[in-house]
Amino acid sequence: MSMLNTYIYQRDLSGNRVDLPVCYEVQSHSCQALGGNKAARITITSGNRFAIWDHIELLRCPVELYNDRGECVWWGIIYEVEIVENAISIGVSLESMSNDVAVLYSLIEAGTHSAGQRRITAHASNADSVAEYGYKELQLAGGGMTAVAADQLRDTHLAAVKYPIPVRGVQAGGRSSAKATLHCVGLWQLLAWRFYTNIATTSVITTSQIEAMITAYNQFFTGVDIETASGVAQSQQRDGDQTVLEEVRALLETGTTNDRRLLAEVTQSRRLRVYEEPASGVSDYWQLRDGSLRTQYDTELPQSACVAGVWARLKDVVPASVDIVKLANPAFAFIEEMEYFPVSGERRVRFRNQRDPFAFSSSDERERNKAIALGLINRSFSYMTLAAGESLTIPVGQQLIISSEYTIDGSLTVDGELIIL
C-alpha cells in the first residue's frame, strides 16, 4: 500500500494552494492513451466540518497528487463534489453547468406551422460564470420554433444553468458526520467545453488542424507540442456541431502515414502533447505472470503511477510451443487505460480491444453514474426528452441508466451499455 498526498490549488491557476484542515485519501486515479490523466476519486476521511463543506466551492480547482518521494503522479481538476452529513447528501457538478448557450432549432416563420430551415441562435453567455470557470458551451436542441422563441429558450435555459446546480439526496436513517468525495478529471476533458467552427475549406495537415483548434479555443492550456506530423491532409471546414474534444479525437484516430494513431496527453504544466503511437519494440513494457508490470528497462513502475499508451509484452507466460503464425501475437498488447488504487496497491489495466472493466463498477459508482445521467438528461436536453435532431452517444466503456419516463425521438448511439429501469 502506498499513500498519496492531495494538493488543491486556487481556480485562477495562480498556483496558490488551498490548504484546508481535512485529511484526504485517494481512492483511485487513472490515465488513458488518448488524453493522459483521466479521473481521480478522493475521499475526505476526517477534518473540520466547515472545511469539509468548503469543498463545495472548489469546482474546477486544480488538483495534484504526490507520492511520498515528492513526485506528482496525477493532475487534473475537481469536477464534482459530494457531501454527506447524516441523512442529507448534496452533490454539485460542473456537468450541470453551462454558461454559454445557443439553441439549435428548425425555423417556423411567423404565421406558419411548418418547421423549415435549420438555424442556430447567437450565443448568450453569463460573464460572471465565464470569468470564474471559463466558457462551458451548450448547444440546446429546440425543435421547431420561431426565432424569438428560440432566443427566449436560450436565455431561460442560461439563467437556470449558468452556475453548477446542487442536487440533494436523502438517505433515510443516515447518521454520519460530514464526509465528502471529490471526483476529479484530467485536463483533457476541458476540451469538451467548447464547440469548434471553421468556415475555411482548404485541406490542411491534421496535426496542424489540431494545433489550430487548441490555439483558437484555448482557455486553460499553456501550449501545444506536435511531436509527430501526421502527413495526412483533410478539409479543415467544421460546422460547429462537435466539441473541440470530439474534433481533436477524430483527427488523432485518423492517425499518421505510418498507419498508427496519434496519442495525446496534457502535461503537468498544461501543455498538450501530441505524438505518434509507439510501435512495439524496445520501448515495450513487461507484464509478468503475476500480472504486475515493469518498465522497458525491467524496473518497477514509478511509485503510485499509472501508464498508458505503451505496449506491454508478456515476459514469462506464453510458451514457445504456441503457434502464432496466423494470429496476432498474444504476447503483445497495447495499454489503453490504467487505474491505480493506492489503498490496495492494485493496478487495473485495460488493453486495446478489451471490454472496459471500469463499466462493471461498484454499486457506489453505479449510483453515481445514475445520478449524473439523470442530471445530464434533465439539463442538457429539454425535459427528459431526446428530441428529434438531438443526438447522444454512449461511448465504449460507459454506462447510462435511464428510467422509462424518457422519450427518445432523436438519435441514441449505444457503443457502451444502456440500462432502462
Place this chain on the structure above:
Amino acid sequence: MSISNLQLTDGTTTVQLDSSGSVAFLGSYQGRSESTSYVPRATSLPENGDWSSIDLDDPRNALAESFVLTFKGGTTVAQGNLTTVKQLLAQAGRRRTNKAVPAVYAQFRARDTDAYSRSELLGGTVQESERTFGPLWANGVIEARISWIRRPYLEDAEVQLPLTNGNGTNNISGLTVWNHDDGDAGHDNYVEIAASAITGDLPAPIRYEFVPGAAYRYVHQLLIAHNVYGSPSTFTHMLEYTGSVDATASAANYRRTSIGTGYTEFGTTLFSEAQLAAMGGNYYRVIARFNALPPSGITAYFQFTGHGQTPVLYRSAPVEVSSTFPMQILGTAQFPPSTFPSFAARMMFLELYAKRPAGAANLDLDYVFLVPLDSYRLITVGKTSPVHEVADDMISDYRYSVKDVPEAVPDVTAIGASIMLVPNRLQRLYFLKPSTGANVNAIADTATVKVYYRPRRLSL
C-alpha cells in the same frame, strides 16, 4: 510492573493520575480485582518489520487502552479531578478536527527520577464504576474506568541535534549551509547528524529552523532532502560541469552546449563502483541548475548507460525545461537500476539530453544535484517579503515564516512527507533554495540551520 507517574496534560492543565498527586491512584478501591495497573501498550510490528511502510500518525493505527482509576480526597476534589479528565479527553477528540486546539498528552515515567515520555491522546471516555454511587461516594472516593486511544508511540523530551559540515562540528548554535556544494572549503549545502545522536527505536520527525543570512532573506521555496540509506558520508550528491568560467557559478564553472533541433547531449558523468555502491539502488531526484535561464522550448531527459555508454539502462520521460526558472527537475530514478547488480568493475554513465525544435540555442549547465529521497520536502513560502526564518515543525505539524516586523505568519505550505530521522544511523539533511529572487538562483546565499527532534519509542 506499573507506572509510577502518570499524568494528563495539555501544557496548561495537568492532572496527576497516581498517588504522587494525592488525588488518584491506579487501580480499584480496596484492591478489588479489576485491572489494577497500567502499562503503556506497544503496537504490533508490521509484518515486514519495516516501520516506514505504515503511517504511525494515521489515527486508524492508534492504540486503544483501558484501565481503572480511583479518585480520592473527598467527593468534591475527586469529582473535580474526574471532570478535568473528561474535559481533557474531549479536548483531545476536538483537536482531531481542529489543530488550533492544544494537544493533550498522557505522560508516563517508570520511576520518579526518570524524565516523562509522552503520547498524544486522540480521544477517550470515562465510565464511573457502579460502586461509586454507593459505599465509595460515602468515603469520598470515585472509581472509574478510563478508556482512551493514543498515538502508538511514546516521545521523549525534545533534543537539539549537534550538526556537522565543513563550517562546524557538533554545532548547536546554528550551522551555516550554502546554496550550492562544490570543492571550496565550507561550501556545503548539507548538515550531518551522527549515528549516536539519534536514540529511540522508531523513526522520528524533526523540527528545523532555517535562518537566511542577512543579505539573503528572499525565500520563496526551500527544498529539504534526507539521506540515511545511501551512504551519506561517501555519496557525491553534486555533479559539477565545466568548460566555461563564471565566478557566479558553482565551482566557478559551467558547461555551455548548443542544443539542436534533435536531442543533443549536454552533460555526462561517469559513476564509479564506489559511487554506485554508495547510492545503493535508492531513489534520487535529478535537479539541474543552469547558469543562465534556459531558452524557451527546450525538452530534456536523462538516461543511464553502461560500459562504453551503451546500452541504455534507463531513460527518463522528457520534460519541458522552464525558461523562467533557473533550476529544473529532470526526473526521479533508481540509482543504479535494480537490474544492474553489484560487480567490482561495473560503471554507469549519467547522460543528459535536450532538444529545441524551434532552433539551436545555448544551454548552460552548472551542476546536477542528485537529491536523496529517504525523505523529501519542498516548502513554499507564501509571500516574498524578507524572511527572517522559516520554521517547519513536523513534530507538531506547524509551519510558519518570520517576517520583518518580526511576526510569525502561517504562510508556509509543504509538499512531501515528514523528514524522519532513523535511530543509530549517520544521516544528512540537504537544503537548497531553488529560487533566490526573480528568476535567479544565487549560489552565494547562506543560512544557518538548527534541527530538533523527539526520540520515539514503542514503549518504555
